[in-house]
Amino acid sequence: MVPGDDSKLSHLRRGALEYCVLALLVGRARYGLDIARELTRDGVLMSSEGTLYPLLARLRKAGLVETSWQESREGPPRRYYALTAAGAVALQEFRPAWRGFRDAVDAALVTSEETR
């Protein structure tokens, strides 16, 4: 990334990152550090691990995720986040919306490249 990219990315992330979190929870509950490490792996989806928690709090408040405590082999019990039925529906609805949005952006960018 080059300097300045971060502010562009933070605008692009808004609205999409929640669904990336929901997608990571499909099929299995995960704890915060686990989700954060996955999302910050390439620095594109998330730059600071801590920014995950306001997002998780919003998702829980909206009823899209639920939390439970599970024992950990490495230390104290951990709070795990799991997808709720409403969360699964929201993710299902987001997929086609995202594809349409992504295709529209791609098309606009390709057109602008061709007319240069």
Added chain:
Amino acid sequence: MSPQTTHPLVARYLAELDGLLRDIEPVERAEVVTGVHEHVESALDGTARTEADVRAALAEVGPATAVAEEAYAGRPLPASTAPMTLRAWVPSTVATLQTLGLLLVLLVSLTRVAITSSSTVTESSGGRRTVSEGASVYVGSAWDAIPAVMVTLPFWMVVCVLVAICGLWRPAEKAALVLLLPASAFALSGLPALGDAVVGVDGVTPAAYAALALVVLGGGGALVVLVRRALRRSRGVAARS
């Protein structure tokens, strides 16, 4: 989860975050803070929990302001409600003025430390001249501090006012800050004079170097410690307000 011990750096980070989130709904605010706390504790599992480990874990979490910005979802962060006299600008300004003052004191004082040596020229009846070296004399005195104090007076007066109104220092710390400039001026003039009085003119130069070390290392070091202490307290106040 309630970790048995929380490292002071983690506690400070969480206090700052909690303060930044004061306009967020209480349940959500607590959820974010405990989530970040659990995250840091999970990241520290399996480490020796040294200061370096803690700093690395907090660096991964990112600045508290970045977490708060995400919580406010695009809304501006609340402005600090800390009183003006408890904000970081006060110690920063005092640090700048004291540094400039110390440099002026050094400049004025060191240019006044001078050793002069007298020489006598005698001429014999045959017209032959003989030059005899006399004793070297230190011409300075402790009162040479006065010009240095006068030069730094404008800086010193502002420092006195700022230190007096600022609530980030304790009384002993305030006294040290107020005395720093005049004490430095008197040390730089008085110690060479003392060296001259005790050892003679040979004692002037070592005493001048000792005074220089005392002012730069002692005075400068004390200034750094006191300013950093005030900045830390200011951050604590900002986080709680």
